[in-house]
Amino acid sequence: MSNLVIVESPAKAKTIQKYLGPGYEVIASMGHVRDLPKSKLGVDVENGFTPQYLDMKGKEDVIKELKKKAKKSDAVYLATDPDREGEAISWHLAQMLQLDMNADNRVAFNEITKTGVQAGMSNPHRIDIDLVNAQQARRILDRLVGYKLSPFLWKKVKRGLSAGRVQSVAVRLIVDREEEIRAFVPKEYWSIDAKLRSPHSTKQFMAKLASVDGSKIEIGNEAQSQMLLERLEKAAFTVTAIKKRVTKKQPAPPFITSTLQQEASKRLGFQSKRTMKAAQELYEGIDVDGMGAVGLITYMRTDSLRISADAQNAAADYIREHYGADYLPPKPRVFKTKKNAQDAHEAIRPSMPDLSPDRVKNSLTSDQYKLYKLIWERFIASQMANALLDTISVDIDADNCLFKASGYSVKFDGFTVLYEEKNENEEENQKMLPLLAVGDVLKVLDLSGNQHFTQPPPRYSEATLIKTLEENGIGRPSTYAPTITTILARMYVERDGKQLKPTALGEVTTQVMKEHFANIVDADFTAKMETELDNVEQGTQDWVSMLGTFYEDFDKTLSTAEEAMDGKHVKIPDEETDIVCDQCGRKMVIKIGRYGKFLACPGFPECRNTKQIIQETGGTCPLCGKKVVQKKSKRGRTFYGCSGYPDCRFMTWNLPVEEKCPQCGCTLFQRGGKSGTLVCEKEGCGYERSLK
Numbered sequence: 235m236s237n238l239v240i241v242e243s244p245a246k247a248k249t250i251q252k253y254l255g256p257g258y259e260v261i262a263s264m265g266h267v268r269d270l271p272k273s274k275l276g277v278d279v280e281n282g283f284t285p286q287y288l289d290m291k292g293k294e295d296v297i298k299e300l301k302k303k304a305k306k307s308d309a310v311y312l313a314t315d316p317d318r319e320g321e322a323i324s325w326h327l328a329q330m331l332q333l334d335m336n337a338d339n340r341v342a343f344n345e346i347t348k349t350g351v352q353a354g355m356s357n358p359h360r361i362d363i364d365l366v367n368a369q370q371a372r373r374i375l376d377r378l379v380g381y382k383l384s385p386f387l388w389k390k391v392k393r394g395l396s397a398g399r400v401q402s403v404a405v406r407l408i409v410d411r412e413e414e415i416r417a418f419v420p421k422e423y424w425s426i427d428a429k430l431r432s433p434h435s436t437k438q439f440m441a442k443l444a445s446v447d448g449s450k451i452e453i454g455n456e457a458q459s460q461m462l463l464e465r466l467e468k469a470a471f472t473v474t475a476i477k478k479r480v481t482k483k484q485p486a487p488p489f490i491t492s493t494l495q496q497e498a499s500k501r502l503g504f505q506s507k508r509t510m511k512a513a514q515e516l517y518e519g520i521d522v523d524g525m526g527a528v529g530l531i532t533y534m535r536t537d538s539l540r541i542s543a544d545a546q547n548a549a550a551d552y553i554r555e556h557y558g559a560d561y562l563p564p565k566p567r568v569f570k571t572k573k574n575a576q577d578a579h580e581a582i583r584p585s586m587p588d589l590s591p592d593r594v595k596n597s598l599t600s601d602q603y604k605l606y607k608l609i610w611e612r613f614i615a616s617q618m619a620n621a622l623l624d625t626i627s628v629d630i631d632a633d634n635c636l637f638k639a640s641g642y643s644v645k646f647d648g649f650t651v652l653y654e655e656k657n658e659n660e661e662e663n664q665k666m667l668p669l670l671a672v673g674d675v676l677k678v679l680d681l682s683g684n685q686h687f688t689q690p691p692p693r694y695s696e697a698t699l700i701k702t703l704e705e706n707g708i709g710r711p712s713t714y715a716p717t718i719t720t721i722l723a724r725m726y727v728e729r730d731g732k733q734l735k736p737t738a739l740g741e742v743t744t745q746v747m748k749e750h751f752a753n754i755v756d757a758d759f760t761a762k763m764e765t766e767l768d769n770v771e772q773g774t775q776d777w778v779s780m781l782g783t784f785y786e787d788f789d790k791t792l793s794t795a796e797e798a799m800d801g802k803h804v805k806i807p808d809e810e811t812d813i814v815c816d817q818c819g820r821k822m823v824i825k826i827g828r829y830g831k832f833l834a835c836p837g838f839p840e841c842r843n844t845k846q847i848i849q850e851t852g853g854t855c856p857l858c859g860k861k862v863v864q865k866k867s868k869r870g871r872t873f874y875g876c877s878g879y880p881d882c883r884f885m886t887w888n889l890p891v892e893e894k895c896p897q898c899g900c901t902l903f904q905r906g907g908k909s910g911t912l913v914c915e916k917e918g919c920g921y922e923r924s925l926k
Contacts, residue, residue, distance in 0.1 A: 238307035239341075240300065240327055242314050246346065249519025249527040250313065253351040261303060263314070264296050268326045270373065275381045277374050283781045285374060287326065297330065304331045309339070311358065316342035316579060317535055318771065319712060322369035325361050336360060345585040346519055346529025349544075368771035374781060375399065375763070379754065382792055391743055391804050394828070396724060399760055400709045400717050402747055405726045406755040407702060408694055409736045409744040418690035424453035426462055428637055429680040430471060430630070435668035438679060441471075441630055441637040448634075459683035462635070469633035471676040476628050481642075483621040485649040487569035488581035488613045490537045491711030492704040497612070497655070499697035499732075502604050503907075506696050506715035510534065512601040513582070516609075522597045529585055530594065531609055535711040536579040537704075539569035541617075545580070548587040549617040561648065563619045583613040600906060611653040621648035626667055630676065641667035693733035707761035725826050739826055742806050750795035753787070808836065817843045830866050848877065853890025853901035856916035858882040862890050862901065874903075886915060897921045 239260040241247050251260040268287040270276035278284040289297055304310050310333055312324035324340055333339060338358040343350050379399050387395040426443040445451055446462065453459050489497070494513065498504040504512075513534035519527040546566045553561050569581075584606070591607040598606060622645040630637040643666055644650075694702070700714045709717060718734075721727045726740030736744070744755065753759045763784070769775035808823035815822050815835040822833045822845065833845040846865070853862035855876040862884075863877045875885040888903035895902055895914040898921070902912045914921040 236307045237309045237311065238303050239311045239313050242320070242323065243514075243518055245515065245527075246518040246529075249346050249529055250343070250351055252527050253346075253348045254355070259303065259307075260313075261300070263300060263323065263327060264293065266290060266323055266326065267293055267297055267300070267330060270377055275377065277377055279378075279785065282778050283374055283785075285370060287329075289330070300327070301331060304333075311339055311341050311355070312361070313341045313343065313354070315535075316344060316533055317712065318365050318369040318372070321362055321365035322373075325363075325366040328361060343529075343533075344579055345532045346517065347585045350529070350585065364771055364773040367777040368767050371770050371777040371781060372767055375767075375784065378781075378785060378788065382788070383751065383754070386792065386795065386799075387743060387746070390799050390802065391746060392739065392806060395739075395743060396720075397743075397747065397751075397754065398720070399754060399763065400703075400713055401720050401724075401726075402744075402755045403708055403757055403760045404699065404703065404717050405721050405736065405740050406744050406748070407699065407757070408721075408727055408734050409741050411691060411694055412736050412741070415690040415693065420687040420689070422455060423686050423688065424456065424459040425684050425686060426453070426459065426466070427682055427684060428466075428471065428630075428632075428678060430639075430676040431679055432668040432670050432676060433674055434670070437668040439639055439641070439665075439667050441628070441639040443635060444638045445636045446634070453683075456683070456685065459685075463681060463683055466632055466635060466681060469635070471630050471632045471637070471678055473670050473672055473674040473676065474629045474631045476626065476670060476672055478624065478626050480645060481623045481625050483623060483648070483650070485567075485615045485618060485620075485653070486612065486655040487539045488541065488583050488616045489609060490539065490581055491535050492537070492700050492714060494534070494582055494609070495700050495714060496697040498605060498608060499695065501608065503732075504601070504605070505718075506700065507719050508601065509605065510715045512599075512605040513609075515602055516606055520594070520597055520602065522594050530589070530606055532581075532583050532585055533579045534582050536582060537572070537711050538579055539571045539581045541569075541580055541583065545583055545587060546617060549614055552588045552614065553618055557618070557651065560646075561618050561651070563617075567617060569616070581613075582609055584610045587614065600910070615649040615653035618649035618652065619646075621650045622646040628667065628670055639667060641665050693730070693735055695732045695734065699734060706757045707764055708757055710764065725830070737826065738807050738809065742804055746804055750798065751791060753791070810836075813845070815841060815843050817841055850877075851890040852892060853903070855882060855884050856900045856914070857884045884915075888913065888915070895919060895921050 237258045239250060239254065239258055241250060241260060241262055242265050244262045247260040247262045251258070254260065267290060269290055270285055271288050276286045278286070310331065312327055314320035314323040328335055328339070338360055340361045341354045341358050343354040376398055380396060383397040384395060387397060428441045428443075429438055430441055431438050443451065443462070453462065495506045495509050498509040499506070513531065516530045517532070517534050519529045521527050550562055550566070591603065591610050594606065595603050623642045624645045625642040626640065628639045630639065692698075696718055699718065703709050703714060703717070721740075722729070725737055726743060727734050728737055747755045766775055766780050770777045770780060808825065810821050810823050811833065813822045813833060814820070815837070818835060818837050818841040820835055820837050820841070823836050824831050824847070825834045831847050833847055835841040835843040849864040851862050851864055851874060853874070854860065855862055855878065858876060858878055860876055860878040860882065862874050865873055865875050867873060873885055873887050874890055876882040886903055888905045890901050891904050891912065893902045893912065894900065895916070898914060898916055898919045900914055900916045900919070903915055904925070905911045905913050910925055912923045912925060
């Protein structure tokens with residue numbers, strides 16, 4: 235027998251080939267092989283939204299090879315990723331290779347291990363046409379919005395713009411938050427803090443004023459604060475109540491796609507695209523020393539918290555062996571999946587729970603290792619016992635003013651011995667308190683009033699934007715990273731450190747969309763569309779009628795907008811700089827071009843002077859000693875080069891740092907991120923130092 239198995243990527247093909255052995259040949263389609271045409275709409279709106287699929291350009295050799303091998307094979311199995319996109323790729327392959335659409339030739343692997351591959355191959359099934367239709371509906375929906383709405387934006391705002399259901403809502407969230415920040419008016423408030431000492435100890439601790447004369451107090455200005463401080467000046471601070479209890483702290487559930495991206499952003503500083511790239515590699519297979527190619531994690535696009543019994547048992551065995559039976563919960567944990575989640579896959583977990591990060595470290599890249607360690611620790615911790623905390627709350631009376639202090643100590647570390655989710659809202663001052671007893675009169679070491687101001691809501695980071703999209707039902711696990719990548723690439727949004735802020739282009743475009751296409755940028759409407767796509771996937775809604783209902787309203791809205799904006803053009807405001815045009819003396823402005831921001835003279839077309847935006851780094855060139863500046867490649871990637879270009883052609887991808895080389899005094903460059911290496915790039919020096 236000659237059996238052909240088609241997957242998407244070469245890495246996945248290599249791993250699966252190892253488990254299937256002779257009699258099977260595994261090849262990669264390199265992703266999609268057919269798609270809608272780029273040059274036109276490609277959807278027959280008048281005839282049931284029939285899509286026109288074409289073989290993708292650049293895939294000619296791959297398609298030829300697939301057809302050749304399929305023709306020679308006794309059986310063809312379609313083993314693309316186990317989700318909507320993967321199901322659609324299998325359907326396109328079956329159409330292209332003229333396979334029997336009713337045959338049981340679709341296999342799916344939740345994990346690419348020997349067990350996972352054998353289980354998948356022993357349970358072939360038909361292509362799920364409902365899944366395919368859900369993907370087709372999404373693709374056509376996005377095509378209709380993009381190809382109908384984008385030309386409108388070109389005419390009314392700026393050429394080259396694009397619109398999309400999910401990306402436009404994401405940009406609106408960021409724009410709306412920026413408007414909230416601008417409109418925010420800070421409100422003054424004061425707190426009164428006492429630094430105290432117990433008569434039984436020399437240890438100091440802090441207490442906060444909570445109420446005055448039995449009522450909660452709000453101190454609005456310095457005068458009110460001063461009055462209370464004067465009242466408290468001679469008061470005796472007496473302990474009136476001590477409450478002790480044992481509280482349980484439960485572990486966080488294993489990761490789903492959104493929480494993995496959020497935690498990788500917070501802990502590792504990874505952008506969502508970087509997280510998903512490393513996760514895809516871990517899923518498809520890594521050459522592990524002594525094991526060969528093996529998939530290290532389960533499928534990484536999921537919103538389910540379900541865990542298989544086998545994985546739970548394997549985790550329990552590992553915990554029992556390495557931590558002891560006390561670290562196991564009374565029964566295996568079951569985490570509740572949210573209501574609208576697709577439960578096709580397990581949560582993201584290590585495919586072999588006993589394979590610790592240290593055992594595979596030497597086989598992984600830095601990104602792969604960091605992400606695998608995060609996934610492994612989170613999963614194992616999720617199967618461990620609760621942490622137990624001895625908490626203490628103390629009430630202190632001072633002239634009928636109530637102060638409160640609290641603290642805790644760890645009674646049993648439980649899951650926190652391995653992993654603990656960072657909670658930014660936890661009080662930092664909840665630490666161990668000294669020995670105290672009711673009736674103790676405390677020594678006042680300091681009593682102070684502290685001024686505060688309410689803060690505006692923070693800008694979104696990638697992590698908080700993904701969390702908001704998920705909470706509002708906007709997009710699905712596979713869409714978060716591409717959405718953020720798109721809105722950055724289209725320059726609707728830019729990074730400010732870890733924060734995302736709208737550009738002038740993003741704000742103007744969003745305003746036009748809000749005025750004329752309110753539904754497209756409405757979070758509730760977009761979430762409703764996602765629910766309808768889920769209904770198509772479950773076979774409870776017809777995809778053609780769903781598209782028909784949407785398009786009827788959309789087409790009318792587009793016509794109304796065209797009439798309302800007839801003859802109008804929205805100008806994008808320019809950001810003025812202090813840089814003077816050296817040709818005409820005007821102050822230059824920042825404009826956005828194909829490859830990003832640049833400086834231009836506002837006197838265009840009389841003055842056509844333009845300049846690159848130079849961002850100095852503080853470093854000096856190791857070749858000529860001039861300043862090293864930050865630049866962008868044509869693909870938008872950041873690199874660093876000599877400001878003396880083209881006379882000096884020094885460039886590097888490594889980040890210049892303040893530290894100088896101890897051997898030659900030149901600028902050092904950081905290679906490989908925070909835990910990478912500092913290197914000197916002066917020829918012949920060779921200095922290196924690890925940051926680990």
